[in-house]
Amino acid sequence: xxxxxxxxxxxxxxxxxxxxxxxxxxxxxxxxxxxxxxxxxxxxxxxxxxxxxxxxxxxxxxxxxxxxxxxxxxxxxxxxxxxxxxxxxxxxxxxxxxxxxxxxxxxxxxxxxxxxxxxxxxxxxxxxxxxxxxxxxxxxxxxxxxxxxxxxxxxxxxxxxxxxxxxxxxxxxxxxxxxxxxxxxxxxxxxxxxxxxxxxxxxxxxxxxxxxxxxxxxxxxxxxxxxxxxxxxxxxxxxxxxxxxxxxxxxxxxxxxxxxxxxxxxxxxxxxxxxxxxxxxxxxxxxxxxxxxxxxxxxxxxxxxxxxxxxxxxxxxxxxxxxxxxxxxxxxxxxxxxxxxxxxxxxxxxxxxxxxxxxxxxxxxxxxxxxxxxxxxxxxxxxxxxxxxxxxxxxxxxxxxxxxxxxxxxxxxxxxxxxxxxxxxxxxxxxxxxxxxxxxxxxxxxxxxxxxxxxxxxxxxxxxxxxxxxxxxxxxxxxxxxxxxxxxxxxxxxxxxxxxxxxxxxxxxxxxxxxxxxxxxxxxxxxxxxxxxxxxxxxxxxxxxxxxxxxxxxxxxxxxxxxxxxxxxxxxxxxx
Amino acid sequence: xxxxxxxxxxxxxxxxxxxxxxxxxxxxxxxxxxxxxxxxxxxxxxxxxxxxxxxxxxxxxxxxxxxxxxxxxxxxxxxxxxxxxxxxxxxxxxxxxxxxxxxxxxxxxxxxxxxxxxxxxxxxxxxxxxxxxxxxxxxxxxxxxxxxxxxxxxxxxxxxxxxxxxxxxxxxxxxxxxxxxxxxxxxxxxxxxxxxxxxxxxxxxxxxxxxxxxxxxxxxxxxxxxxxxxxxxxxxxxxxxxxxxxxxxxxxxxxxxxxxxxxxxxxxxxxxxxxxxxxxxxxxxxxxxxxxxxxxxxxxxxxxxxxxxxxxxxxxxxxxxxxxxxxxxxxxxxxxxxxxxxxxxxxxxxxxxxxxxxxxxxxxxxxxxxxxxxxxxxxxxx
Numbered sequence: 001x002x003x004x005x006x007x008x009x010x011x012x013x014x015x016x017x018x019x020x021x022x023x024x025x026x027x028x029x030x031x032x033x034x035x036x037x038x039x040x041x042x043x044x045x046x047x048x049x050x051x052x053x054x055x056x057x058x059x060x061x062x063x064x065x066x067x068x069x070x071x072x073x074x075x076x077x078x079x080x081x082x083x084x085x086x087x088x089x090x091x092x093x094x095x096x097x098x099x100x101x102x103x104x105x106x107x108x109x110x111x112x113x114x115x116x117x118x119x120x121x122x123x124x125x126x127x128x129x130x131x132x133x134x135x136x137x138x139x140x141x142x143x144x145x146x147x148x149x150x151x152x153x154x155x156x157x158x159x160x161x162x163x164x165x166x167x168x169x170x171x172x173x174x175x176x177x178x179x180x181x182x183x184x185x186x187x188x189x190x191x192x193x194x195x196x197x198x199x200x201x202x203x204x205x206x207x208x209x210x211x212x213x214x215x216x217x218x219x220x221x222x223x224x225x226x227x228x229x230x231x232x233x234x235x236x237x238x239x240x241x242x243x244x245x246x247x248x249x250x251x252x253x254x255x256x257x258x259x260x261x262x263x264x265x266x267x268x269x270x271x272x273x274x275x276x277x278x279x280x281x282x283x284x285x286x287x288x289x290x291x292x293x294x295x296x297x298x299x300x301x302x303x304x305x306x307x308x309x310x311x312x313x314x315x316x317x318x319x320x321x322x323x324x325x326x327x328x329x330x331x332x333x334x335x336x337x338x339x340x341x342x343x344x345x346x347x348x349x350x351x352x353x354x355x356x357x358x359x360x361x362x363x364x365x366x367x368x369x370x371x372x373x374x375x376x377x378x379x380x381x382x383x384x385x386x387x388x389x390x391x392x393x394x395x396x397x398x399x400x401x402x403x404x405x406x407x408x409x410x411x412x413x414x415x416x417x418x419x420x421x422x423x424x425x426x427x428x429x430x431x432x433x434x435x436x437x438x439x440x441x442x443x444x445x446x447x448x449x450x451x452x453x454x455x456x457x458x459x460x461x462x463x464x465x466x467x468x469x470x471x472x473x474x475x476x477x478x479x480x481x482x483x484x485x486x487x488x489x490x491x492x493x494x495x496x497x498x499x500x501x502x503x504x505x506x507x508x509x510x511x512x513x514x515x516x517x518x519x520x521x522x523x524x525x526x527x528x529x530x531x532x533x534x535x536x537x538x539x540x541x542x543x544x545x546x547x548x549x550x551x552x553x554x555x556x557x558x559x560x561x562x563x564x565x566x567x568x569x570x571x572x573x574x575x576x
Numbered sequence: 577x578x579x580x581x582x583x584x585x586x587x588x589x590x591x592x593x594x595x596x597x598x599x600x601x602x603x604x605x606x607x608x609x610x611x612x613x614x615x616x617x618x619x620x621x622x623x624x625x626x627x628x629x630x631x632x633x634x635x636x637x638x639x640x641x642x643x644x645x646x647x648x649x650x651x652x653x654x655x656x657x658x659x660x661x662x663x664x665x666x667x668x669x670x671x672x673x674x675x676x677x678x679x680x681x682x683x684x685x686x687x688x689x690x691x692x693x694x695x696x697x698x699x700x701x702x703x704x705x706x707x708x709x710x711x712x713x714x715x716x717x718x719x720x721x722x723x724x725x726x727x728x729x730x731x732x733x734x735x736x737x738x739x740x741x742x743x744x745x746x747x748x749x750x751x752x753x754x755x756x757x758x759x760x761x762x763x764x765x766x767x768x769x770x771x772x773x774x775x776x777x778x779x780x781x782x783x784x785x786x787x788x789x790x791x792x793x794x795x796x797x798x799x800x801x802x803x804x805x806x807x808x809x810x811x812x813x814x815x816x817x818x819x820x821x822x823x824x825x826x827x828x829x830x831x832x833x834x835x836x837x838x839x840x841x842x843x844x845x846x847x848x849x850x851x852x853x854x855x856x857x858x859x860x861x862x863x864x865x866x867x868x869x870x871x872x873x874x875x876x877x878x879x880x881x882x883x884x885x886x887x888x889x890x891x892x893x894x895x896x897x898x899x900x901x902x903x904x905x906x907x908x909x910x911x912x913x914x915x916x917x918x919x920x921x922x923x924x925x926x927x928x929x930x931x932x933x934x935x936x937x938x939x940x941x942x943x944x945x946x947x948x949x950x951x952x953x954x955x956x957x958x
Contacts, residue, residue, distance in 0.1 A: 006732075014782065
């Protein structure tokens with residue numbers, strides 16, 4: 001057989017580079033710097049990828065500075081935020097999501113002089129801003145307004161700042177000294193804080209160019225049953241306030257807590273620590289509880305008992321204790337809020353004896369002093385969803401943020417995000433540009449959610465809203481599982497002995513190790529995966545290690561985009 | 577040494593003896609046992625074979641082809657749907673002159689779903705340029721697998737070996753397994769000269785104009801025709817070394833036959849029993865097992881048929897609209913020769929239907945008593 005002739009015909013040494021396949025292209029790949037899913041999800045608008053990256057590289061002060069551009073309260077958030085970032089972290093399904101909150105906590109605890117990591121304020125303006133309330137919404141609003149150069153005064157009814165952070169959340173979740181450390185910015189930025197100074201008439205603030213109502217929601221809902229005023233009955237917020245100001249009542253040995261939200265969890269866990277056995281009584285089922293899963297889990301671990309589908313029908317005060325009569329419920333049709341309505345089951349009464357009965361049935365804003373046209377249903381201040389502006393002819397430059405105006409998503413981080421939003425909207429108003437406030441705020445919104453980037457507001461507005469990666473852009477096939485850093489807690493038996501912090505946090509080394517697990521979604525890290533998979537050898541390593549796309553041969557197949565583990569490549573249509 | 581082996585395991589033993597360097601495979605009933613045992617042998621280090629699991633048969637053959645082009649001995653196995661999925665690469669491997677050996681276990685093609693024995697899957701690939709052997713029993717399977725490497729590597733024509741689903745693949749028979757040293761003596765290492773080599777870079781199969789393409793195709797055809805002589809030579813050499821040969825065809829009691837039954841695969845064993853029974857009854861019937869199908873051993877068949885006036889071909893396959901494929905190939909081949917029997921094309925056993933000595937005898941009886949249907953129509957037999 002003529003084998004040599006065969007291979008003479010079959011083989012060739014012609015260089016295939018003669019065929020410039022780049023002309024076949026309809027789309028070309030480009031590096032796209034997009035925000036990660038965690039940042040899009042963060043209600044406070046944290047620049048998560050950036051501060052985690054800096055922490056991973058050991059540049060802790062730069063990491064803290066990156067946080068402080070967006071969020072004044074990292075030691076607080078690192079402890080009490082419900083961390084929705086971890087819910088969307090791309091490492092879900094690989095090993096464990098990056099514990100962004102614990103990294104934030106370590107950074108927040110780090111510098112004794114937090115002012116050293118504060119952003120430089122803008123030049124002083126001639127505008128004066130008043131913020132009513134120093135809870136997380138008011139604090140964030142004051143912070144960002146001061147950074148924008150305005151003169152800020154906070155009016156706080158209580159003797160100390162913090163709102164729910166100080167008077168609601170107990171120390172085992174947020175130690176007072178950590179909260180105080182976060183609040184150093186007030187002095188550092190020259191914000192005037194006037195404590196013990198409630199406002200009950202807006203006319204008192206006529207001298208201010210803009211006002212933010214960050215009133216919170218402190219009016220506890222009351223039971224509507226006989227015996228609701230019995231001496232053994234405490235409102236949840238009142239109970240917590242007493243605990244948090246060192247004036248805790250003795251709960252006796254049996255505490256009954258009515259409710260299923262975070263306030264109920266904190267009341268139950270505080271009662272435990274004061275020596276009582278605590279039973280949480282909730283009218284719906286376990287899966288309906290509005291409390292955050294972490295809070296419920298910690299309550300369970302500490303030995304809080306639960307009764308589900310029970311409703312109190314009467315309280316009978318006796319000499320020392322009280323008898324609480326309950327009726328069992330069955331879940332009926334959903335109500336107007338979509339939640340199943342609990343209906344009493346006839347003939348199912350039973351009773352629990354209690355030394356203290358704590359009601360945690362939800363709160364409404366104490367807004368009765370405001371003119372009626374500023375109020376929507378259930379006492380909530382009527383504020384625009386995008387600008388936080390209280391739209392009214394009666395008063396210009398009035399804004400609201402946090403629980404005072406939010407109807408749902410009443411968390412610390414949402415409040416911080418809302419305070420930031422109000423401050424930026426105020427600045428736009430003070431510049432006389434309110435008509436385009438919606439457009440400006442849209443352009444600094446990440447991924448079409450609630451996350452606002454104040455850094456972009458200051459450093460230069462993008463031309464279009466900030467894009468975020470989509471979950472489908474992440475290719476986990478190329479992500480190797482890595483051991484997550486263990487999250488440490490006090491032992492359950494230890495926890496209830498006092499009010500020491502339950503989650504014992506991380507040091508810088510642990511936080512850096514955890515931070516190194518971050519994929520850096522949406523940004524190119526020069527991992528080289530695209531180089532490996534390009535079938536046309538058209539992805540080559542550029543000077544900075546990141547890929548260059550050889551336009552002469554790239555056919556625009558998009559395999560680089562599909563293989564990129566972190567969604568850092570986009571396809572752009574070729575102009576014809 | 578004689579061992580009891582299922583057909584599938586006769587294959588894997590042969591592949592181990594052949595010192596195959598690279599296997600890429602995807603499982604499918606009823607061949608899975610082949611690649612499963614090979615993967616275990618490789619994992620244990622009993623054989624020094626790189627075994628790659630791939631996500632489809634198309635990739636399996638493409639990977640084998642790529643490996644083969646670097647100069648290593650390769651193997652894969654499939655059946656039915658899997659073979660169909662490989663179709664594009666069958667053409668490629670043959671055109672690229674890679675001497676891959678592949679076992680296809682004949683299984684009916686869906687729809688509807690049917691796992692049992694039928695030859696249409698491999699026969700539908702008869703134009704791809706692979707040589708095709710149809711094995712009659714498990715000894716044939718083991719021996720032909722070894723022979724196939726030698727034939728393919730000498731001719732640079734890839735080799736497809738075929739077994740009946742379940743009737744051979746999952747049936748245990750005593751098989752004489754050669755010692756490794758004997759196999760080594762029979763089958764030297766594969767060491768081609770023209771390979772992909774990063775030190776002397778070249779591409780194979782790039783864009784080619786009509787003249788060169790024509791010549792390459794003709795060279796392929798010539799190599800395929802060479803298989804007739806080379807396969808016979810290799811079988812004769814095998815017989816010398818191991819004491820048994822299988823022939824490209826195997827006639828049985830065809831001398832002075834009124835009717836010659838032409839069969840392939842396990843049907844041949846059945847037909848032999850039927851021939852004996854018919855001869856007992858005084859009918860002059862013989863049979864021929866067709867072991868090599870492509871290239872079609874027309875000359876050998878014509879000589880074995882000789883002056884028999886009737887030939888009954890039993891096809892466990894169907895070309896829709898045409899009829900049985902062995903029958904068609906035989907008719908086409910005989911057309912240019914002086915041998916002019918009446919050819920009866922029986923189509924039976926589709927979807928794994930049983931072909932029994934009784935049914936073979938009945939088909940023979942029908943052929944003896946009738947003339948073939950007009951225009952070469954198939955005779956459907958259940």
